[in-house]
Amino acid sequence: xxxxxxxxxxxxxxxxxxxxxxxxxxxxxxxxxxxxxxxxxxxxxxxxxxxxxxxxxxxxxxxxxxxx
Numbered sequence: 587x588x589x590x591x592x593x594x595x596x597x598x599x600x601x602x603x604x605x606x607x608x609x610x611x612x613x614x615x616x617x618x619x620x621x622x623x624x625x626x627x628x629x630x631x632x633x634x635x636x637x638x639x640x641x642x643x644x645x646x647x648x649x650x651x652x653x654x
Contacts, residue, residue: 596653
């Protein structure tokens with residue numbers, strides 16, 4: 587599920603997806619994409635964004651708010 591909305595100069599972006607690891611919760615692979623995205627947000631939107639990432643055994647969700 588992907589949602590994108592702009593209200594009163596604030597962008598809201600949400601992504602919810604299954605992890606695909608229901609039967610294998612020990613298989614974790616971490617890349618540098620999330621840390622790079624956080625660094626870019628800090629550089630481009632300092633003190634004007636919020637990024638929340640949550641992960642459970644079956645679901646991964648990302649919430650991003652940016653003040654434009």
